[in-house]
Amino acid sequence: MQEDPRLASLHLHGHEAPLQAFRRIFEGGRLPHAWLITGPPGIGKATFAFRLARMILGGETPESPAGRRISAATHADLLVVSRSFDEKKQRHRGEIVADEVRPINAFLRRTAAEGGWRVVIVDGAEWLNRSAANALLKILEEPPPAAVLLLTCSAPGRLLPTLRSRCRRLELEPLDARAMMAVLKDIQPGASAEDISRVQAAAHGAPGRAVAFLADQNGQMAGMVEDVLKGVSASREYDIAEAVLRKDEGFNLFFSLLSDFLQERARQAARQGHPSCVALASAWEAIMSLQSETERFNLDKQETLLEAMTIASIA
Template sequence: MVSGGGFDPEVFNPRRNNFLEGHATAEKLLLDSWNSGRMHHAWLIGGPPGIGKATLAFRMARFVLTRGLPGEQEMGLFGPPPDPTSLTVDPEGPVSHRVASGGHADLLTIQRTWDEKRRRFKRDLAVEEVRKIAPFLRLTSAEGGWRVVIVDGADQLNSSGQNAILKILEEPPSKTLILLVADNVGALLPTIRSRTRKLALEPLTEAQVRSLLFRYLPDLDDAERTALARLAEGSIGRAIELHTAGGLDLYKAMLGVFDSLPRLDVLGAYAFADATLRGGNEEANWIAVTELIGWWLGRIARAAARGTIPAEVVPGEAALVHRLMQGSHRAGALDRWVEVWENTNHMFAKAESANLDRRQTLMSALARIEAAAG
């Protein structure tokens, strides 16, 4: 499968990315708290993956590291400076450069480590990383201002890691800001949630994802932007990951296999599995195709429940969904689609955890889909 090219991932890296779209309300809450002079010491930024949570956290970190609280700043000729109305700071300023390089002495970032073997971030956030926070906060601020800690993926901590975070939240030093970023806020201890101020970010609109794709991937044509925005369902991060992994090509190839339903083209299915799981991109393709199949099955189940055809991602998809939905009025059709959706996701997860044969797992999933469509 073809991997998307022409994209520099560092442009999208929250450490470097000063641009945020779609979360003006959350930014205003942070600014209002800052301008009040009673900034809460810990914030829990939650919401679906890839919508800008970490980008917002780093925007806030750069802002705080360039300022003191209202009343701490030097008086100007005409009195104190006006309250800031944006978290934006000079992208070419020294703070932005040091944050981008990971070299700001008053900023500590805790995040999942990179798995060189699988070429992706590890699923869990190691407790050893969290234990770096307490010594960092015991140090005097290197620049005489605030110290900021960002924990990206706080919901991936085990109980030991969460308890370590909780101790820090209970007795934070002065002039400390802790920003916890989590996809699944409910996975955190209730005591952590109660000691933080919560910012719940919503998925982006399709128009906002298209706008951001134009910003980061200007060479895409309109049809590709629309298709990626619909596949991403409100996540610019997912849209870019899909493009980089050649996800749109994978999706088209997958629909090509499904086009023969309710009778699966077995030879076409084997060719699809072989093309997906060979070469140097097997790991990325496996992740992409399992996510796409799960997403598509969920879409079919929702369409069966509502009796409506969703907007096409690629041309011709509506006709396929309509053909599958023609049987949705038969007794138990909706239940079958929901069952195959749940079972297929479970099978993919088991294949990952138990290191099962991926090609056989993929063929088994396609067979389940054929049974549901028959």
């Protein structure tokens, strides 16, 4: 299980360059009102956003009053907007709607409770639907004083161009091996050095991916993906889909592994000059699009898995 980004922000590993770039601008006294924090899924964008919020609100020291309130999610000058969780379906909803964005207006109209800045974090801005994006755009067009909006986004191409143009961008790069080791020891203190080493290469510098791979005990999910790529019967596809959906984060882990295997096959085929590299690349693209659309529009995950397995098996 991943650590709460509010708490993880107290001991941020990696991302030193963008953090220092933001600090210089903040300490220089000319802080832009909106920031877009981008990077691959699982790289720590939410954790980074909370670290910036701590800097702005004077809560970088955990024992400070502001630091304690941020950790406890009780700081009156910090508002967080993200996809809500559907308790009935036990998953996050497929989009951020306008009703979840509108409280930002009321929050920013209030005087700062502690007499300084007000900070809004929009975590996962790529999930904003059209109405929510337009509501946020209106806020960015007429930003109030002493207010900062921090948007995290794994797919900035999904955002309205007018939204992107009103934000200063900070791009997070994959963590190096030392930072990955440190953050995984924080998140998974019980994991062995061997387990951590095993998942580091597959995680591509994204701690969130590494945690998912650590959850794949004995490589069971990886084995199912390899079976799919070799070709399995329709009944076996249904068995695999059911097994994937029974696991926490199984859906995302399956697609991460399938993506990695297809990319590696495509690279090998390209190096050998084999024409199959084109089909493999097309399959990878189709499968990634399928995953994205399923999460965005709350489509049936079992049907998505079955369709992805069909695409992969004929690539």
